[in-house]
Amino acid sequence: MSADPPAIELRELTRYFGERAALRGITASAATGTTLAVLGRNGAGKSTLLRILATLLRAHGGQLSLLGEPLPRRAYVVRARLGYLGHEPLLYRDLSGRENLRYHARLHRVAQARVEELLDAVQMRERADDPVRLLSRGMVQRLAVCRAVLHQPALLLLDEPRASLDPGAEALVEPLIGRGAGLTRVLTSHDPKAALGEADLVLGLREGRASFLAEPGQLRPDQLEALYR
Amino acid sequence: MARPATTYSRGLPALALATVAALAAALALVFFYAPLDADQGFVQKIFYIHVPLAIVSLCGFVLGGIFGIWQLRTGERKWDMRSYVAIHMSLIFGIAALIAGSIWAKASWGHWWEWSDPTLVSFLIVLLLFATYQPLRFSIEEPERQARYASVFAIVAGAFVPMNFVVVRLSQGFVHPRVLTLTGGRLPGSMQLTFAVSLIAIALLFTTLWKFELSAKNTRMQLRAARRALLGDDAVRPLGRSAAPS
Amino acid sequence: MRSVLAILRKDLLLELRTFETLPAMVLFSIVTFVIFHFALNRGSLAGQLAAGILTATLLFAAMLAINRLFVAEREQGGFDAFLLAPVDRSVLLLAKAAALFVFLVVLEVFALPAFALLLLGPSLARSLGGLVVLLALTDVALAVIGTLVSAIAVQTRARDLIGPIIALPLLIPALIALARGASPLLSGHGRTFPQGHWLAILGLYDLVFALLAYAVFDFLLED
Numbered sequence: 001m002s003a004d005p006p007a008i009e010l011r012e013l014t015r016y017f018g019e020r021a022a023l024r025g026i027t028a029s030a031a032t033g034t035t036l037a038v039l040g041r042n043g044a045g046k047s048t049l050l051r052i053l054a055t056l057l058r059a060h061g062g063q064l065s066l067l068g069e070p071l072p073r074r075a076y077v078v079r080a081r082l083g084y085l086g087h088e089p090l091l092y093r094d095l096s097g098r099e100n101l102r103y104h105a106r107l108h109r110v111a112q113a114r115v116e117e118l119l120d121a122v123q124m125r126e127r128a129d130d131p132v133r134l135l136s137r138g139m140v141q142r143l144a145v146c147r148a149v150l151h152q153p154a155l156l157l158l159d160e161p162r163a164s165l166d167p168g169a170e171a172l173v174e175p176l177i178g179r180g181a182g183l184t185r186v187l188t189s190h191d192p193k194a195a196l197g198e199a200d201l202v203l204g205l206r207e208g209r210a211s212f213l214a215e216p217g218q219l220r221p222d223q224l225e226a227l228y229r
Numbered sequence: 230m231a232r233p234a235t236t237y238s239r240g241l242p243a244l245a246l247a248t249v250a251a252l253a254a255a256l257a258l259v260f261f262y263a264p265l266d267a268d269q270g271f272v273q274k275i276f277y278i279h280v281p282l283a284i285v286s287l288c289g290f291v292l293g294g295i296f297g298i299w300q301l302r303t304g305e306r307k308w309d310m311r312s313y314v315a316i317h318m319s320l321i322f323g324i325a326a327l328i329a330g331s332i333w334a335k336a337s338w339g340h341w342w343e344w345s346d347p348t349l350v351s352f353l354i355v356l357l358l359f360a361t362y363q364p365l366r367f368s369i370e371e372p373e374r375q376a377r378y379a380s381v382f383a384i385v386a387g388a389f390v391p392m393n394f395v396v397v398r399l400s401q402g403f404v405h406p407r408v409l410t411l412t413g414g415r416l417p418g419s420m421q422l423t424f425a426v427s428l429i430a431i432a433l434l435f436t437t438l439w440k441f442e443l444s445a446k447n448t449r450m451q452l453r454a455a456r457r458a459l460l461g462d463d464a465v466r467p468l469g470r471s472a473a474p475s
Numbered sequence: 476m477r478s479v480l481a482i483l484r485k486d487l488l489l490e491l492r493t494f495e496t497l498p499a500m501v502l503f504s505i506v507t508f509v510i511f512h513f514a515l516n517r518g519s520l521a522g523q524l525a526a527g528i529l530t531a532t533l534l535f536a537a538m539l540a541i542n543r544l545f546v547a548e549r550e551q552g553g554f555d556a557f558l559l560a561p562v563d564r565s566v567l568l569l570a571k572a573a574a575l576f577v578f579l580v581v582l583e584v585f586a587l588p589a590f591a592l593l594l595l596g597p598s599l600a601r602s603l604g605g606l607v608v609l610l611a612l613t614d615v616a617l618a619v620i621g622t623l624v625s626a627i628a629v630q631t632r633a634r635d636l637i638g639p640i641i642a643l644p645l646l647i648p649a650l651i652a653l654a655r656g657a658s659p660l661l662s663g664h665g666r667t668f669p670q671g672h673w674l675a676i677l678g679l680y681d682l683v684f685a686l687l688a689y690a691v692f693d694f695l696l697e698d
Contacts, residue, residue, distance in 0.1 A: 018372050019457070056558055057698045080561035088552035090559075092485070094492045099485075106481035107560035131492075147556075301694050358644035365641065368631035374698070378627055381691045382641070385623065388687055389645055396648035396676055400655055 005068045007032040007155060007184040008053070014061030015048055022048045024208045025062070030201055035185045037199035039192050041228055044205040046188040047087070047159055053186060054084040054157050067154060067184075080108070083153035085161055085177065089144035093133035097124055097143045100132060101150065108151040118146040122172050137164040145173045149181075158187040162194070192224055237444035241437070248437045251430035255423070263423040272336040275329050277423055281431040282326035283352060287390060289319030289435060290359060294387020297380035309376035309474045312383050314442045316362055318435060323356050351397040358386050367472040376474055446473065478562045482570035487577065489547060496543050497581055500536045504586040507532045508593045519596035522665075526657035529590055530650050533583070533610075534617075538639050540578045541621040544571055545629040558696065568622055568692040576618040583610055597663025605668035609656050612677035616649035619681065623688045626695045652676040 006029040013026040023045045030036040038046045051057045053066065055075040064071045069078050091100045101115040119125050122142040132140060141164040148156070156177055162170060174180055179198050189195035196202065196216040204211035204227045212223050259277045296312035299305075330352070334343045343349060365382055369375040490496055511528050512518065520528060548554045557567055587606075591599050599606065620642055628638035656673030659665035 016373075018370075019453075054559065056555055076561060079559060082559070084555075084559055086552075086555065088555065090552040090556040092489060092547060092551050092553065094489055095485070099488065103481060103485045104556065104560075107478055107557070107562060109477075109561075301691070354644050354647050358641070361637070361640045361644075364633070365627070365631065365637055368633040368637055370632070374630065377694050377697075378630065381627065381694055384691055385645070385684075385687055388683065392680065392683060393648055396651055396680075399672065399676065400651045 004032055005065075006030055007034075007067055008036065008186065009065045010062065011064075012062035013049070013052065013059050013064055015045075015052060015057065016060050021208050023052070023059075023205075026203075026205075026210050027062075028201075028203050028210070028213050030184065030186070032184050033182060034200040035179060035187065035198055036201045036203060037195040038186065038188045038203045038205060039195060039224075039227060040188075040205035040211075043207075044227075045208045046205055049205070050084075050086070050157050050159050050186065050188060054082060054086075055079055056084070080151065081154045082157060083148040083151070083155070083177075084157045085144055085148040086159045087163075089132075089140050090147060091132045091140065091143060094131055096129045096131055097135070097139075097146075098128040100143065101146055104147050104150055110151050114150060115146075118150065118176075121176065122146055122169070138166050138169050141165055142169055142173065145176055149176050154183060156181070156183050156185045156187075158185060160188055160190060162189075162191075192227075237440050237447055241440050241444060244433070244437045244440065248430070248433040251426065251433050255427040255430040258423040258426050263420055264417065272333065275333040275336070277427040278431075279326055279329035279333055280424070281428040282322050282329060283348070284428060285431045285435050286319045286323035286326055287352075287355070288432075289315050289322065290355065290390055291387050293319065293383045294385075297383030297387065300376060300380040301384070306376055306474060309380060310443060310446060311439075312380060313366070313474050314439055314446070316359060316383060318439055318442070320356065320359050320362070322431075322435060323352065323359070327352060327356065345401060347394075347398040347401045351394045354393055354397070355390055358389065362386070363472045372474065379474075478560070478566045479570045479573065482557075482567065483573050483577075486570070486574040490574075490578075496540050497578060500539050500578065500582045501585045503539060504532050504536045504582065505589050505593075507535065508590060512594060517594075520594050520661075521596040522662040523654070523658040525595055525661040526654045528594065529657065529661075530654040532590075533579075533586065533613075534643075534646065534650060536582055536586070537575075537579060537617045537621060538642065540575055540582075541617075541625050541642060542628075542635050542638050544575060544622065544625040546634075549629045554696070564693040564696050565689050567696065568626075568688060571625075572618040572622040572688075575621050576614050579614040579617055580611075583614075595661060597661065599661075602660035602665075602667045605666070606657060606660050609653060609660070609669045609674070609677070612674060612681060613649055613653045615681045616646065616677060616684070619684050619688050620645050620649075623684075623692070626692065630695075649677060649680050652680070 008028070008030040010026055010028045013023055014021065015023040026045075026049065028036065038049060040046050048057065052059050052064065055071060055078060058072055066078050067081055071078065091097070092103075095103070098115065098119065101118070102112060104110075105112055105115050116125075119128050122145065124139060124142055124146070127135060127139060132143070135143070145161070148158075158177060161173075161177055165173065177185070179185075187195065187199075196219070199216055201213070202216055202219060203213050204223065206227055211227055212219070214223075255277070259274050263274065263277070265271065265273075293312045293316035296308050296315060300308035300312060327349075330349050331341050334346075334349070335341045362379065362382060366375050366379050369378055508528075511532070515524075545553075548557070587599070624638050624642040624645070627641070628634050631637050652673040656669035656677075660667065660669060
């Protein structure tokens with residue numbers, strides 16, 4: 001048991017879109033190296049929460065600190081240690097996978113050799129020079145995973161990471177973004193069973209509010225059901 | 230989102246009274262005190278409404294830019310509200326100034342428009358720019374982003390106003406332009422007084438209307454917030470798309 | 476600085492790959508020259524009229540590029556990709572303005588000879604140097620204002636419409652300087668270098684709006 005500050009700490013986090021509250025009073029904390037799963041229906045606020053953690057959105061209320069740094073004040077420090085995998089792959093369709101990754105490598109000051117290393121890891125070496133728009137969704141997702149871990153982040157934010165992957169590809173990305181990577185992770189999923197399998201802590205969201213925050217073992221089935229009703 | 234309980238309506242009745250008094254005084258001076266211009270005759274009196282309207286309008290635009298800076302610095306939406314009202318009031322005053330100027334041009338020079346008057350031309354350009362303010366706001370749905378982008382626009386457009394005036398003036402070349410304002414140096418004392426009173430009256434009118442509109446908007450917002458707090462989110466119908474800050 | 480180059484390189488690469496913007500700008504300019512020929516019923520222009528036509532054409536061709544400047548970012552998640560990187564927000568402003576500047580220079584490389592061929596009466600040879608200086612300063616103005624307005628417009632619903640109506644009035648002072656400054660250069664027997672005050676105006680305009688754009692750009696990107 002370490003005395004390190006938690007990797008993620010949220011207190012009464014609130015975010016509005018216009019007059020509607022997308023997130024209201026979310027409080028949670030996760031220790032370094034653990035996985036926090038965020039569950040809920042569409043529109044419950046999962047993606048919004050993830051985007052706030054990724055520093056892409058600002059919270060309108062409450063406090064947030066990641067890796068010991070308070071946000072948004074120290075966002076520019078934290079960004080270099082975050083890896084975000086959202087719904088969009090964030091790749092330019094007319095450039096090749098390699099060109100896209102090289103671009104991100106330059107932005108993150110990462111050596112070009114790392115690009116090749118990752119392309120090998122996800123077995124995309126042969127198709128790396130094809131424009132992204134010619135690749136299948138699964139291949140694009142593999143490249144997106146490369147993009148997310150290019151700069152060896154300490155904290156991963158994964159919005160439905162398995163969505164477009166076939167089982168073979170899943171095995172390839174597991175060491176990069178799965179439990180095996182040993183990083184602190186926040187992931188959202190539509191599939192509660194799978195998420196529970198790899199989470200240390202589960203946060204349930206319903207209409208922007210926290211329904212529960214518990215370890216998977218302590219979760220009652222009715223709590224889970226209530227989320228999706 | 231807690232809304233500060235700023236009351237714009239404080240002092241409003243007194244201000245309105247002062248405005249009416251100033252306007253009455255200005256009108257009286259214009260019609261009974263200011264001398265008749267030798268060249269242009271009675272028509273020249275439009276000057277007392279055209280120029281103050283123009284000056285107040287331009288100041289209003291620059292003020293809108295300053296409020297925009299404050300909005301970006303503090304993030305408090307009241308500044309955006311102030312900026313919005315200042316700019317759209319200035320647009321109305323500006324259009325009125327342009328119409329008055331055009332009437333004056335027609336009456337004294339025979340055409341409705343005069344390219345050689347740098348002030349009129351610069352004004353037209355400024356109005357064309359600020360006329361895009363509301364369409365811009367209307368095309369951004371998310372209110373916070375709308376406030377931010379509108380503030381950026383207000384700041385850039387506010388900085389544009391003086392630069393534009395300088396460049397247009399220079400572009401008229403170094404030939405002495407036919408100027409709609411009185412040439413020949415200083416205005417006689419009686420005209421100066423009338424002009425000053427007119428300027429004060431129009432400035433007061435602007436301030437009163439500005440406060441009034443802010444007060445009305447603020448009240449509406451507070452009412453919505455109160456209903457939302459008491460009756461829950463669903464009881465209050467969403468505002469829908471709007472160019473006005475919310 | 477390295478990040479600016481990285482983004483600039485990416486944008487130029489994208490343009491080379493897709494050829495979406497530049498050919499359209501060049502074609503548009505040439506067609507516009509043809510239209511002006513018929514609209515004015517003149518085979519040869521000189522002086523202020525020539526300068527005016529050139530200015531207007533370059534401006535409208537620039538609008539095409541300005542409208543497209545951030546579209547890839549908006550549609551393919553480029554904004555997010557940039558925002559996740561540990562770089563200063565204004566890097567994007569610099570990079571995009573540089574890209575727009577490059578596009579404008581390439582446009583002029585094609586459009587000026589076309590103009591000289593199709594419409595311009597007097598020879599450009601003597602005043603080309605002066606014209607290039609004038610155009611360079613104007614291109615900076617177009618690049619700065621274009622990037623700023625494009626960044627505003629791309630987040631709105633009426634994207635293609637909002638951009639031009641905001642950019643055009645804002646650019647008027649720079650365009651006045653271009654048109655008036657170029658007029659003696661295009662009259663064959665006039666000056667070969669633009670008058671100082673037009674260059675000074677452009678310089679001042681560029682400086683003021685570059686600083687302003689730098690100051691406000693961050694606020695356009697944050698959310």
